[in-house]
Amino acid sequence: MQALVLDEPGCLSLREIQVPDPRPGEVLIRVQAATTCGTDLKAYLRGHPQIPMPGVFGHEYSGIVAAIGEGAPFEVGDAVMGVHSAPCRSCFWCRRGQENLCESIMSTKVLGSYAEYLLIPAHIARANLFHKPAELTFEIASLLEPLSCVAQGIELLNLRSDDRVLIIGPGSIGLMFVAALRLLGIESVTLAGRNRARLDVGERLGAMPSLLSDISGNFDLVIECTGNVEVWERSVDYSRRGGTVMLFGGCPSGTTASFDTKRLHYDQITLVSPFHFGTNAVRTARVWLIDHRMDLSPLISGTRSLDEGESTFEDLRQGRGLKYVFKP
Ligand SMILES: [Zn+2]
Ligand SMILES: [Zn+2]
Structure with a gap:
């Protein structure tokens, strides 16, 4: 499959990589929409401590389940929306109700939504992957992650x-x-x-x-x-x-x-000064997205293909557009 790889700041390339095979609990998604994010722009401009280079890139997504590992709570063909991390629910912070600060939330996250397929780890599929209602477009569903950050802030x-x-x-x-x-x-x-x-x-x-x-x-x-x-x-x-x-x-x-x-x-x-989000914020953001009174479509500046990776981030660097959607 084709995937966008961030080689170093300012340098993105389209590579051929292996489609992953889901292990027990994991969900393989055929990506339908993957929105660009300010965090990705930071990584593209100057590198980012949470985004390894060279490495697959992109963390906002929605898609259709293409394959599942044994026991995964979805079926092939399900339209889904999700975020790229989930707390462990057993560390000090998780037990204190501060899941957003979970000590392994960043080390167990998934990157690589600017690709044809994305493998969702079992703990994320269990906690933070949801069925996408038909009336919600894949583009808007892909905004669940940044909206979860906003929900976490508002929780405070x-x-x-x-x-x-x-x-x-x-x-x-x-x-x-x-x-x-x-x-x-x-x-x-x-x-x-x-x-x-x-x-x-x-x-x-x-x-x-x-x-x-x-x-x-x-x-x-x-x-x-x-x-x-x-x-x-x-x-x-x-x-x-x-x-x-x-x-x-x-x-x-x-x-x-x-x-x-x-x-x-x-x-x-x-x-x-809130950081990231816990499962409660993701649920709140999901309810907001589904609410017909919230219309986030003005945030979507256009659709791009994976071979337009660099030009897309150059547009964002110049302040042209808010969020672009890759449709791999
Ligand atoms: Zn994001
Ligand atoms: Zn934890």
């Missing part, structure tokens, strides 16, 4: 419907936060950024678009979705006394941020 908050929320960064994650918060009944969602086309998408999803330079403080909740250290630091300026700042975008490793201690303490600003 005590949202109120009258909260005034500022989202900084109109990339696909910022836009999914807009869609999720609007679905949850939050009326006042401001989306700040520079990219006009992306702000327009935010407006379609129900946010008030704005340039960050036009914004003054006093939000109940600020959600930072840029992964830029300076923006992390400035996020606190937009929070009201007693507000919450969610630092969602991961910054390059080795970077540090500093904050005004007086503001954090005397204004009692809560900082949260």
